[in-house]
Amino acid sequence: MAEAKTKHKLIDVGKFAASEADGEQYADLKNYATLGETVSACFDGAEDTPFSTIAHANNAAWNAVEANMQYWFFKLCFTQLTGISTFFVPQDAIANKSYAVSFCDNQLYRVNMKCYNAKKETDPNGVPTAYQGSSFLGFAPHWWTMVKTKTNEDLTETQEINTIKDPEFLKILGDFDGKDANKKLPKKFDFCFNEGYMRKGQVLTSTDGDLMFGAANNDECIYFVKGAYGILVFNWADASYKGDRRNVGSYNSVSAKLHTYVTRLVENGNIKFLFDKDDQKEMLS
Secondary structure (H helix, E strand, O other), X not given: OOOOOOOOOOOOHHXXXXXXXXXXXXXXXXXXXXXXXXXXXXXXXXXXXXXXXXXXXXXXXHOOHHHOHHHHHHHHHHHHHHOOEEEEEEHHHHHOOOOOOOEEEOOOOOOOOOOHHHHHOEOOOOOEHHHOOOOOOOEOOOEEEEEEEEEOOOOXXXXXXXXXXXXXXXXXXXXOOOOOHHHHOOOEEEEOOEEEEEEEEEEEEOOOOOEEEEEEEOOEEEEEEEEOOEEEEEEEEOOOOOOOOOEOOOHHHHHHHHHHHHHHHHHHOOOOOOOOHHHHHHHHO
């Protein structure tokens, strides 16, 4: 896994929501030069590209940047500029139950070092020993193991090795039908090498199954957006995080800006929700 090399000033994601980010000043960052495109080109192209077109973005036919600026914007630019990791599971991968990602942050994401496994079973770069090499995808759904302490009836404690299957959590989101969110969506969950995420704030839903919600634990935050085109996930290190990731900000501050950013993506047609007008007011206001 490549190490983080850039130490430029991060762009506040709120500026993306306000359409104020200027890609030109970042065009000289060498790790954005894939296929000869600049950051500004990705900015310009992503504005008009819906997420529906990146359902098969990893296929050979999509290897030209011009084919899908939204894909390359998130793959090359968004995380480097904001410090916020992302991945996207397209609707066809939800339908066929593979939950394969079209893009993910495989450059800057690190295992949470407060987790037991991260402390005991990783190399110095934060890569789990079981996933060193090409099988560790970065910020993406995995199958991974975690040691948890179980309290028995006699109050003794034993340690158990649990296998966490991230796709199973995504299945819950994919199957969500818009009803009884507080019952159907876990309040506490483990995901992508971080344990004990606790849901925070309101779960925004529509009667057709769209949803937005977030969670946090161990100085790490996550925010899920499910719409007609698939599931888009954001992850960032908060201000208290200590490790090999950039500190982005508190859950409340960043999630509010992400909500505004997602609203703008919906208005642009980049993200499509299935909601009716009443649901739209409820979810995006």
